[in-house]
């Protein structure tokens with residue numbers, strides 16, 4: 001049985017699906033870190049304070065920006081699927097992909113502007 | 117004047133095999149099927165491939181051309197050749213019988229499993245069924261009815277590659293046209309058949325099928341329709 005060739009996958013809808021999936025996986029991997037940070041709050045104000053100070057580090061801020069872009073991309077990808085499956089969108093699909101990519105990038109950049 | 121030559125590599129063998137290089141004279145308006153036929157008639161009569169109508173009706177000539185599944189009788193070499201080179205392989209996701217011929221049995225077997233045949237409603241018809249062309253059902257059925265069963269969508273679908281039981285875009289598209297056929301009486305069985313694990317809900321909406329279908333059908337949209345009908349039936353307790 002021949003496998004699907006990679007050249008056949010090079011189209012916008014496939015890339016959109018990949019971004020949706022990969023952003024989902026990365027967000028899931030981030031969850032333990034997120035809960036760990038919340039746990040600091042339970043352990044007392046001082047611990048949380050020192051942790052929050054650490055997050056002011058530009059590198060951490062950059063990582064947070066990536067996280068926001070991931071979240072926005074995953075959200076936009078999810079909305080795209082909902083539109084496709086429940087609203088029966090067809091030809092407007094490509095526009096939807098472009099819009100969701102644009103929206104997630106814009107959100108991420110807004111965040112970047114805010115933190116620095 | 118010497119002929120311009122196309123460099124053609126063709127899959128020879130079965131599931132195990134290799135690409136073999138041929139040189140074929142380029143012609144105006146030449147199709148990929150013309151190229152394969154030239155090789156078989158002039159260079160190597162043992163080459164196995166399928167075709168019948170040569171005009172995009174029978175759906176038997178699909179192959180993988182430069183990585184992408186296509187109907188070869190309606191694919192012009194000019195549109196797909198890269199620097200006068202073409203690579204021709206059998207369709208993906210299907211067992212290869214020999215050279216460019218795949219075993220389409222699982223593909224058509226899945227049409228049967230998806231209850232893809234018309235089931236007349238029980239009351240014998242006394243008159244022609246009148247189905248207004250503008251009705252919602254009629255338009256939904258019309259949108260998917262021109263399928264020629266070529267398997268291009270099936271060979272392009274990642275979910276078929278992941279799950280050999282997945283019914284696939286063509287069979288589900290067929291089921292959707294019947295779900296919308298007001299003369300049909302088989303929908304409760306059909307919905308059960310397409311709503312299982314290997315049915316419509318397995319589709320990830322990658323849309324490779326819709327992009328590659330040579331008849332410009334949109335199986336993704338048909339499958340989305342099945343998902344909605346199946347979800348509604350589940351809520352009503354009918355599934």
Ligand code: SF4
Pocket residue numbers: 272273274275276284285318319320321322323324325326335336339
């Ligand atoms: S939309 Fe569904 S059926 Fe079509 S290629 Fe993607 S997963 Fe397969």
Ligand code: SF4
Pocket residue numbers: 262263264265266267268269270285286289328329330331332333335
């Ligand atoms: S839906 Fe399109 S690609 Fe799939 S078998 Fe039918 S005609 Fe071929």
Ligand code: FES
Pocket residue numbers: 167168169170171172173174175176177178187188189190
């Ligand atoms: S030979 Fe019939 S569709 Fe190509």
